[in-house]
Amino acid sequence: MFSGTEPWSDGVTDNEGSLTEREVQRIVGLIEALERSSFDGLEVEIDGLKLTLGRGGTAGSSAASLSPNVRLPSQSAAPPAKTAAPQAAPPTAPAKAPAAKPQGAAQPGALEVRAPLRGIFYGRADPSSPPFVTLGAKVSAISTIGLVEVMKVFNAVPAGHEGEVVEICAEDGQAVEAGQVLLRIASGKASA
Amino acid sequence: MFSGTEPWSDGVTDNEGSLTEREVQRIVGLIEALERSSFDGLEVEIDGLKLTLGRGGTAGSSAASLSPNVRLPSQSAAPPAKTAAPQAAPPTAPAKAPAAKPQGAAQPGALEVRAPLRGIFYGRADPSSPPFVTLGAKVSAISTIGLVEVMKVFNAVPAGHEGEVVEICAEDGQAVEAGQVLLRIASGKASA
Amino acid sequence: MSVSRVFVANRGEIAGRVIRACRALGVETVIGVSEADRDSLPARQADRAVCIGPATAKHSYLDMKAVVAAAVGTGCDALHPGYGFLAESASLAQLCADHGVTFVGPTPEQIHRMGNKLEARLLARQLGLPILSGSEKVGSAAEALSVADRVGLPLMMKAASGGGGRGMKIVRDRNEIASQFTSAAAEARSAFGDDTLYLERYISNARHVEVQVLGDRFGHVIHLGERDCSLQRRHQKVIEEAPAPGLDPALRNAIREAALTLARGMNYQSAGTVEFIVDADTDTFFFLEMNTRIQVEHPVTEAVTGIDLVQEQLRIARGETLRYRQEDISLTGHAIECRITAEKPHEDFRPDPGRIDRWDPPQGQGIRLDSHCFAGYEIPIFYDSLLAKLIVHESDRDAAIRRMSQALADFRIEGVGTTLPFLAHAIQDEAFGAGRVNTNLVAQLIAEMTAQPKAGA
């Protein structure tokens, strides 16, 4: 059984640049090469990148104590490396995080409103004000659904879609990543 | 069985950088080369690149004692990974490499003269001088067998043992690690 | 008034600055850090670091009780507030006094009085300082209209509890006064908890000139010359210098004297800054406000006077008399400071937090860098975007500009976007070089820069 991990060794390297598409392809190439071979494990470190491949759970066990980030395939009954590998792509520095995957169970047809950048989400203009939107509220594409503050600069987040708010996914005052889903909107037609 | 090692505890040095096409090809080449070989494990570190490849736990056990250069472990029947894995902790920055294990086939009874620190080994006082010692030479414990230069400071290396030089392991002008065996002396009684 | 262990109630470069001043005087330091700043450079530099709350400033650096409790709990006998956060909170100064902790700054009364811009304006007027025509307070849109009719447009609408450039609106059109009044009042209430507004004549060709003062507990007050901080973006200073270039000598002297008059009039103690606006068309000046704390731009004054302002704050706080009389102060050469922030100038100065991958500051003669950054530092999203203050000191202004231009070019920061390209553009501007600075210059420079093709890499 394959178990791949990217133990970016410690906190410092964790924060650095992201794994590009091409790098993933290359890593897959390595994995497949190892797969074709009779070896049980492979470790690669190039500058910021460390790759540990293993069989029989050994790589996983050594990696478990490592980086807090990036742990992939703990899928236990996972298929062979071929499928596990592409998922290995993930990590990326917090500050430069790409769009996160949808969280929670998406409702069919629901449109997502995502954080335009990393920061602190505010669902109301100030603590004494009512929330910008509530569950069931109707919004237009230009309705402000919240603010994201980064380094003392506030950025209004527009709904981007017309419709009804069916789920609010971020709490007032919560730190959000760029691309994180803030709320979901049902029906209506998307705009802008 | 594979056993992972992370012999690069301080990843701070490892600034960015990516896996290039060529590097991948090289690693694949190494894997295939090892596959064709009769070896059980491989570890490579060249510049920013470290590679550990193994079977049956050999990589792990060998890594514990590795200093940062290319090394092909010749141990064959190694114990299983479970015990090898914890040893995986090791590491050390290159500059602070611990004493390397003896290299080559030790002659029974031969005494080793090791480099007292990391630096450049010189077997003669200057290019026009004869070597400090030659094969078969008799040395006393205080005989100078060479110099190790670090940051423009020269350190004389005493033989430390009385006896006859039976092997010279370091070349004139070669970079040596602290603890690396420089030469071997047969018989005589050890002193100092 | 013993000052033997100072609690540093701040973060970033100013925290390091305070720690250095303390160490120079043999004073221990304890820094209160948020969870986001546990591994920051100042946290390492202080003798001890204690966590005072979560990353959000509201629950850490702005939590007065947490701050004072930490100061008391770590045996500190004094507290330095830096700038920003609680630095101009009279309540913090009072809370310190209540707990026997020496506040490194002026008295709670002095902070309170200058904190309310209307009260400050009133005191200045009583002391004979020139103030801009306008209102003492406007309670309604109708009142605002009548001020406009009396004083004329354009006007600057300000929040009485604002200051430092926050909560200001330019009123240019009589028809918009009512709506601007309503929104400004709402914003002021939300931001400062006080919706009191006032109006002042707006000066279009304006320079921002401020005078550094020092006062002790014995009524001695001196000034350390003035700084020009006209280069501002959205009322935030970008480049500052000392002395102010090209001021008429009589005007320069009058401004310095006015600052002394105000500071003496209130027996001001500690370091403070009296801010003025200079109408460059008429060579007249007007009192704006007083900042009762150390300023971001204090190093340019340190450079030309050779006096360490933070050390003087500490000495004053522990009850020493001023070590300088006015006649001891002489100014040497010219100093310029550039604020380097994590903002992308080509993307409307969008904040760009993240990890600093490379940090190679400029080196050489006449260069000072005050910063808490280093290669590998992860800039938190929670606080302001100031990364470093680059200060140069040279024999004259032209040499200082050349030095700064060079230092900016030598500075290599990678991993985050910074204002270095904008600063490099601004410092080489002809109008700036000629000393023709005003508060609109930055906007022009930004427009110029963004019109140019973006510099490579």
Added chain:
Amino acid sequence: MSVSRVFVANRGEIAGRVIRACRALGVETVIGVSEADRDSLPARQADRAVCIGPATAKHSYLDMKAVVAAAVGTGCDALHPGYGFLAESASLAQLCADHGVTFVGPTPEQIHRMGNKLEARLLARQLGLPILSGSEKVGSAAEALSVADRVGLPLMMKAASGGGGRGMKIVRDRNEIASQFTSAAAEARSAFGDDTLYLERYISNARHVEVQVLGDRFGHVIHLGERDCSLQRRHQKVIEEAPAPGLDPALRNAIREAALTLARGMNYQSAGTVEFIVDADTDTFFFLEMNTRIQVEHPVTEAVTGIDLVQEQLRIARGETLRYRQEDISLTGHAIECRITAEKPHEDFRPDPGRIDRWDPPQGQGIRLDSHCFAGYEIPIFYDSLLAKLIVHESDRDAAIRRMSQALADFRIEGVGTTLPFLAHAIQDEAFGAGRVNTNLVAQLIAEMTAQPKAGA
């Protein structure tokens, strides 16, 4: 004599220093790096970096042909040698000339003449400079004995091709002259390829005072005051300052004039340093040698004169006349430099290469740091141990000592051992503070320091 692209034939902090000076003049730079320095800071700072050979200096930085070939191959029209390596090689200067590359330094003849210490001594004597009594050359142990009988003991035995403190032996005992002669000649032959020795009177209470000079191609020569570099360990400078403290004014003036006499006598061009030994017991001085290159300690002169010496070197090299007359030079305040090296002072200054884990340099007014180091830098084993030069400039010597003491205390370096603890000890020494410096002081300070319990961490 065009200087539009400069080849930087050096590494470490001086490479960065040269690159900065070039950039300030709008001159491009190409640096030649060994394989060990490919990722060094100067390699990033230069417009371009080319590899000139393997890590071992002999096959890279000391390989004259490789250096000049790389300069020519990258289209450089000038070459700056820095200090050390080939900086005082007349052959390199000649090879540059042969290939149409402007050598940033004096002529090959000037380098050659001052490179042979006996020739330099001869010229100095011809020009009327005081020299130490001794021999012009000793060809045998017997000759050395007769010099000893004539001049008296102790004597300093020196290699004619040595210089910079290398290859020197103190002769204290008449019975040891023969064996010392033999071993010194062997060492000189091995180190410099020339076993010519000479003897000079040894001064026990000696100060090292050197005068910075600048000359152009048109016969103009000025001095920029003197530096005191008496604090030396094994003839290597550790702390330098400008001006020299506590020199009798007449003596100071005589030393400066002597330097001018020598430099004028040879129509010296570029930056150079005339070194003297001062007998502190008699207030007399003697010519030692002249260094025909920029010195490590040049920043202290830059601090007190405000003149950028490396930029002046480049200007002179491209054929400009000196921009300063002697009367334009005035000295302001006092400057001190400490050399921070990767050596463990508590382990007999054992070199300690390795990875710099933490590098937090001091900040603030009056501090300059010239360095090629950064957190994460792996110090190679192949070159010297200089990590950084910390320079302070203050209004007077006491203030400079306080500033340096503080700056040393603020400097945090982890991962390798450094001389910071020793420097911090030395700078606070009472004799140093009183200006009672001589070339034996460092040895005393080391003895004191190692007698004390080692400071924590």
